[in-house]
Amino acid sequence: MALRLTREPTRDPDLPGIHGPVRADRRTKDLTKRLQPGDIAVIDHQDIDRVSGEALVACGPAAVVNAAESTSRRYPNAGPTAIVEAGIPLLDVQHDGLVATLKDGVRGRLDEDTFVVGDLEITGVRHTEESLAADMSTAREGLGEQLEAFAANTMEYMTKERELLFDGVGIPDVRTELADRHALVVVRGYHYKDDLAALRHYIREYKPVLIGVDGGADALMEAGLSPDMIVGDMDSVSDAALTSGAEVVVHAYRDGRAPGVPRVEALGVEPVVFSAAGTSEDIAMLLADDLGATLIVAVGTHATLVEFLDKGRAGMSSTFLTRLRVGSKLIDAKGVSRLYRSRISPLEIIGLLLVCLGALLVALWATPTGQALLQLVGARWDDLWALVEGMVT
Template sequence: MGSMSLFNRKADLPGLVGATRLCTPEGKGIKRLSQGDLAIIDAPDLDRAFAQRLLAARPAAVLNVSRFTTGSVPNFGPQLLLDGGIHLIEGFDSDILTTLKEGKKGRLTDDGKLYYGERLVASGAPVTETAAVEAFVDAQQSLVDHMEAYFGNTIQFIHSEAPLLIDGIGIPNSGANLEGRKVLIASPGNNHRTKLKELRNFIREYDPVLIGVDGAADTLVELGYKPALIVGNPTGIGADALRSGAHVILPAEPDGHAEGLERIQDLGIGAMTFPAAVSSATDLALLLADYHNAEMIVNVGAPLDLDAVFAGVETATPASLLARSKAGTKLVDADIIANLYTVRTSGSLAWLWALLGILVALAVIIVIAGTSGDGSFTDNLIDTWNSFALMVQGLFN
């Protein structure tokens, strides 16, 4: 494709003018987006699904805090928007997400500057069709190279750790009864504290076995829970958690050397080692729970999906992929469980709450009426009703 002018308009116009709207990949703000608006997003590697929702709203331009294509994955979203005649500007400062005045008219200039009136709000870099196509091709080749290396490492890992993955050789006795139990593995990262709070009803109802990984063990203790197991390097775990009564399992090298053993000895507590060529304590915790026949494993703080593997996320190692594959259908992400315990207020439920309020009010009135006289409950209720009927009759006479 050839290069294109950023704005296809008359030279005497001041720029693209439209209401600024913040939109998210989850759909927030898109319903308010109208033709000619300036959509502001934070979507690295804009995917085709999000681009289609934006395209349907026909904004004049899409302003991205992140890069439309980072180079990690070949995403078609930017080309889809450009082919639809929508201008793309990227690399805005993230402050625009907090300083944005929703619905306020903004003016976007040729060189990617956004103004409110005469005040410069933010600036970014225009994206042309040529640049978008080149970025797509480069990312496609980069992905092929990355995946060849990734799966080559996966094969090597299987060769070295097949006994662990297949027969569980090297997995220690957990010291806790996991068989047939629901297990919750809390790992540091990905807003794990908030996720644990969202799971409080699940924890209260099912009393799962709690496994704290690395610093997330401290989070469990701080939230008032007692972990049954702690897996991780104790040098990064607080003394309160280590002394909570949990069985401590130290990740170790294949030769048995475990970092942090001195801290365990200084605290005077016991620990077991888990020797394996696996660097992630979360992966070891998953293998441990699966081997000891946990009924369900809830993963908090360490999700893994194909996008993370494609993007080369540091935690998306061959061991992480294989550990989750080993857990199979037992493994559930915390977000799924949290959604089951989230009650969303809707119009269909509002009338039920209103009806409940009316019934409660009637019950209170009946109790007061039935106990307000010297007679029996029924006589008092009849006398009150008769008095009310006579009062209403008098109003119309």
């Protein structure tokens, strides 16, 4: 149903609720690129996954209005809980055409369970931590159906891609040298920032080939690193990353369609096309494995069954099989930032240095040679101090 705003919303501060400029987009990951703190985010995202939820939270919106079901209770998706636990109101209005109607910057208001923009008032369902906990409980009860569907998709993918999975048929030629090197595959997933920071010493010492999966290339650049290769359908990576000098591998459909190629070529970059089913993180791992990488370190990728289901895509079964195919080469860096945190504070380090200095002075004073050296240092210090006093006078 098409909607039309007949007048500009009033800015009466006496009206109840949360006020702010509206930012709307059907694609949540596109919206987060321009969402500002204090904005009211309007999305059309059924079953918000955890990564999308955390991305919205990081932008600091005043509220989130969803034109679809934030959770359909088919499986326990964690995105809505992440939003509500951050103290951000989440309202489901399930209204067709809402996102297409709203213009960025138009003033909106959220009053309890009602979203108001101009003459438009839509009443929906306001989520709370308690209601979401009940929804997740219901979702877990019906998880068996999702597991059956996941298993069926896994078998279907294995049948379609058995030559690629087991024999490497279809792997394109690339110029990036991966033989006998480590490969670091970065996806903008769970805890990717913390894990990248924790891997800095590893990156400095081993100098792995840095592979960014779509927005993972920007994650590398934000961490002060330059990607060697960018893999994906190119829908969430910046122009700056694509023109950074990294080799670009466009993930295409099995029928040869590659929507990302025109964008890359328009930037003057000649891409390599990789036609395969599954996800972009799958083909990044398959590339690294087939081209001879001795170790594949994954950051932000999907590792558990809950994460596969949380993504909400049937194609995630390919990731499960890809991990089996890569086998012992794969090390998942997820949570490495939480595995070890230094417990030594800067103050303790300074204290340790002072103790060491004191011990050194005592050791020097205990010997004639050390006493002579300390007296010489003291004399030089007196000369320097006298010079400074003379300059000041």
